[in-house]
Amino acid sequence: MGFEKIKGQEKNVKIIKEALLKGSMGHAVLLEGPTGSGKTTLGFLIAQALNCITGSGDPCDTCLSCKKIEKRVFPDLEFVEPKERWIKLEQIRGAKKNFLLYNQEGKYRIFFIKEAHCLTREAAASLLKIMEEPTEKMKFILTTPAPFRLPATILSRCSRVKTHRLSPELTGKLVKERYPLAPVEKVEIAVRLSGGIPGAAFAIMEDEAWEKRTGEVKEFGTSMVKGNISEAEIMEAAGKWAEREDVLNLLQWLMIFFRDGLLMKAGCRDELLVDHRHLSLWEKCPVVVSALEDCVNIIKDTIKTITTTNANIQLAVENMFLQIKGRLC
Numbered sequence: 001m002g003f004e005k006i007k008g009q010e011k012n013v014k015i016i017k018e019a020l021l022k023g024s025m026g027h028a029v030l031l032e033g034p035t036g037s038g039k040t041t042l043g044f045l046i047a048q049a050l051n052c053i054t055g056s057g058d059p060c061d062t063c064l065s066c067k068k069i070e071k072r073v074f075p076d077l078e079f080v081e082p083k084e085r086w087i088k089l090e091q092i093r094g095a096k097k098n099f100l101l102y103n104q105e106g107k108y109r110i111f112f113i114k115e116a117h118c119l120t121r122e123a124a125a126s127l128l129k130i131m132e133e134p135t136e137k138m139k140f141i142l143t144t145p146a147p148f149r150l151p152a153t154i155l156s157r158c159s160r161v162k163t164h165r166l167s168p169e170l171t172g173k174l175v176k177e178r179y180p181l182a183p184v185e186k187v188e189i190a191v192r193l194s195g196g197i198p199g200a201a202f203a204i205m206e207d208e209a210w211e212k213r214t215g216e217v218k219e220f221g222t223s224m225v226k227g228n229i230s231e232a233e234i235m236e237a238a239g240k241w242a243e244r245e246d247v248l249n250l251l252q253w254l255m256i257f258f259r260d261g262l263l264m265k266a267g268c269r270d271e272l273l274v275d276h277r278h279l280s281l282w283e284k285c286p287v288v289v290s291a292l293e294d295c296v297n298i299i300k301d302t303i304k305t306i307t308t309t310n311a312n313i314q315l316a317v318e319n320m321f322l323q324i325k326g327r328l329c
């Protein structure tokens with residue numbers, strides 16, 4: 001399989017393979033692109049290709065190095081990812097200790113940092129020290145959906161590869177291949193919602209609670225639209241949502257709820273709507289297009305704030321609900 005595992009990123013794969021074959025791959029590669037677009041998979045394929053005994057520029061999947069890297073038990077691989085939203089100094093220090101040893105069995109030692117934008121300032125400084133003076137045998141692979149949050153000193157040492165979105169057709173094909181028995185309605189919603197990011201579509205397919213969650217969001221959204229929810233109830237709901245692990249998922253569904261309303265009110269065709277179960281509500285409700293547009297933007301901004309800053313989630317959700325209520329009345 002090798003790089004064929006990655007679908008829809010042919011141009012990137014071609015560039016990476018050429019660099020691997022020519023031996024011109026830099027010490028550090030930054031894979032940047034939306035969450036779920038295949039950065040981690042691509043990163044591990046690069047780690048495999050670098051260490052594969054075939055040296056063909058493509059992982060063979062069968063040699064010991066390829067297999068151990070796939071299982072993440074390769075002794076020359078240090079894999080670091082965020083714990084509780086951050087990659088802390090201790091994590092980088094711990095990984096560096098092993099990484100600075102001689103090669104144990106690979107051609108290259110790989111330092112893999114997933115979600116590199118989560119590095120604390122101290123952790124980034126510690127990482128930078130080894131990135132500044134790499135030996136021939138060291139390779140750094142970093143992934144992030146938010147490169148602008150990485151220090152310029154790290155960015156400047158990386159070759160940057162951007163993963164991108166796939167067409168709805170290709171996303172649909174991948175989802176159907178992976179979940180051949182799934183209900184058509186769920187596949188359609190997953191593909192429409194994924195925005196061409198296969199990982200996002202797969203996450204919806206694997207989300208067993210999605211029906212319950214979307215039901216909850218619809219109930220809450222409907223009360224907001226109908227105006228039969230008090231400010232106290234809104235604050236209480238904000239507190240409950242903010243405490244939940246799936247808070248971002250709830251916000252995304254709420255955004256879809258309003259976006260579907262906006263599309264319907266703006267006279268768009270049914271097939272553009274994500275969730276057709278909302279149709280009857282929007283047909284009857286008198287809310288104007290501009291208010292719905294504002295609601296969508298308010299939720300979008302809140303999601304961005306929560307995912308890209310260290311904001312207090314409860315305050316952000318409370319503020320969002322109150323703004324929405326203000327636009328709807």
Ligand SMILES: [Zn+2]
Binds near residue numbers: 052054060
């Ligand atoms: Zn191999």
